[in-house]
Amino acid sequence: MRIHASFWRGMRDALPFLVVVIPFAVLFGVVATEAGLNVYEALAFSVAVIAGAAQFTALQLMMDDAPTWVALASALAVNLRLAMYSASITPHIGAAPRWQRVLAAYFLVDQVFALTQLEYERRTMPIAEKMAYFFGVVIPICVPWYLATLAGAMVGKAIPESLGLDFVLPIAFLAMLGPLLRTPAHIVAALAGIVVALSFAWLPYNLSLMAGGLAGMMAGAQAELWLERRKEGKA
């Protein structure tokens, strides 16, 4: 019974995220259609990857005629944060059966990670309830991701180009960026990422993205160390 309760609680907690997931997935469907993908290809993209940011990155680079490996590597670079999610959630659900961990890994998207992390820190539960909560969260987030991609791909050509849709992607990313900058070190990472990405913009095929990402990660890590040392010095 407790397991059912955890599952439903997960579903309920995830429902508000529909307002973010649906427009983002519709947009992916639309952009994919504009890039020349058919409905099935757009859907396959969303089912195989379920990571909006990486899907948009790969699509954008392919539209720019970047070599396939560059599109793939850049999109994977965008998804490196998933390894961090995997690392942070392992102490909570690492004890689950392997088949459940395989499924959980596939569904470990931004919103699922954020919600489950919050719940596991707030409430102590046996592993079976943790997994029930996890899959409860997955349903309202991942199923609409597929369906809305499909819808976007089907109506894609009906949406006029003059709406400035090219810029909806930067808007979505910028909206997510604010809440990510929790500490001064995160801000340093973001600034370093921007400066290096812009300075190396002359590199072909958006390689400046990888340069900016790596530089930002190193700058953030160094800033964290420096801030810790300063705090210890004061204490």
Add this chain to the structure above:
Amino acid sequence: MIDTVSLWVVIIGLGLGSFGLRYVFLGLVGDRPMPAWLLRHLRYTAAAIIPALVAPLVLWPRATGGEPDPVRLVAALATFAIGYVTKNVFLAMVCGAGILAGLPLLY
């Protein structure tokens, strides 16, 4: 137009790669501790990659042929500022989209 073979290489490669990134610790590391330096770098991945991705698109939008565009700049700055202050992703997205669609009507 995107070539079908490279499209499927990217879809399958990105699908497997993303799964690998999600599975690497959950499935393979388990309860063993990870080196602190690696965790410290991973913590800043999203904060570094997202701005590096967006900054060129904001400054040199493709739709204007790479010319900076005041409407897009204002929409971008407002979206970021609202997200940063309120921590509300949805509100920031809606305001940004509203500015993007509404500001040109004022001219």
